[in-house]
Amino acid sequence: MPEGPAPVRVARDGAVATVVIDRPDRRNALRPQDIAVLVAELDAVDRDQGVRAVVLGGAGGVLCAGGDLAGDVAEGPAGAVRYLSEFHRLLRSLLQMIVPVVVVLEGAAVGAGASLALAADVCVADPQSRIALPFVHRGIVADSGLGLLLARQIGLARTKVLLLGGRPLSAERAVELGLIAEVDPDPWGAARRWAGELAAGPPVATASIKRLVNQAVLADLEPYLAHELAAASASMGTDEPGEGIAAFLEKRPPDFSGSHHG
Numbered sequence: 311m312p313e314g315p316a317p318v319r320v321a322r323d324g325a326v327a328t329v330v331i332d333r334p335d336r337r338n339a340l341r342p343q344d345i346a347v348l349v350a351e352l353d354a355v356d357r358d359q360g361v362r363a364v365v366l367g368g369a370g371g372v373l374c375a376g377g378d379l380a381g382d383v384a385e386g387p388a389g390a391v392r393y394l395s396e397f398h399r400l401l402r403s404l405l406q407m408i409v410p411v412v413v414v415l416e417g418a419a420v421g422a423g424a425s426l427a428l429a430a431d432v433c434v435a436d437p438q439s440r441i442a443l444p445f446v447h448r449g450i451v452a453d454s455g456l457g458l459l460l461a462r463q464i465g466l467a468r469t470k471v472l473l474l475g476g477r478p479l480s481a482e483r484a485v486e487l488g489l490i491a492e493v494d495p496d497p498w499g500a501a502r503r504w505a506g507e508l509a510a511g512p513p514v515a516t517a518s519i520k521r522l523v524n525q526a527v528l529a530d531l532e533p534y535l536a537h538e539l540a541a542a543s544a545s546m547g548t549d550e551p552g553e554g555i556a557a558f559l560e561k562r563p564p565d566f567s568g569s570h571h572g
Contacts, residue, residue: 316332316347317332317333317340317344318331318347320351320354324509325360325510326363326364326505327361327363327364328364328365328366329352329355330369331373334372336378338373338375338423340376340422341378342393345399348400352407356407362509363409363412363504363506363509365413365505367414367498368416370417372418373413373418373426374420374426376420376422390542390546391543395539398455400426401429401455402531404429404430408517410508410516410520411431412504412508413430415433416439419441421454422456424442424454428456429459431520432501433489434490434491434493434497435481435492436497437495438481442478443479444478444558448551449554449566450555451538451542458530463489549569553565554566
């Protein structure tokens, strides 16, 4: 288990469980051990017969800054495989949960953190929030199933523009594209209203609808994640991630002029 304060808080209000990523000092960036705790907490509330809906968000006005680049992900292929494997577990957990999940998007959902918003059953965003996809600027492969989640929801061309350009999406634009449900100046209040409505619905029908829709759109999730893991591992064996991550930590533009494609 991680040392120090617990990285996740869970609270219950009737049939609604609220799960909060609680690493505000790191903008809720997650280490592999934090992801493991989050997955365990989500699985526990999903097994709780008294829970009918889940609200998931981050402490300190930020959803999740993705992987903690100062940790395992900066340690080369072995660290990347460990980190990605945990994020894949988190994505599977969210998509396979029986109860509906409402995600609160505040601040930024960065990189792998964006998969939390895109894998939600309902995502409610603060007007000033954004989805950031800076993988290409870090010299790393877009991960956590984001390529598939985006392509299936907004199409191939738009996905390439976002991922190859590393361009962020405002909350308003994300709503226009159909990636999130709504923008509200009180996203936690709106999320709780959504969760209350979903919790009052028929649990068997709700779970079946969620499962059937996810299967229809993401039936090839497992092959995609396997290819993603292999590609990310191979990429981490090059100089590009080292330069990209160093540039990010040093707050300077990356220099990939010495890189060669395979």
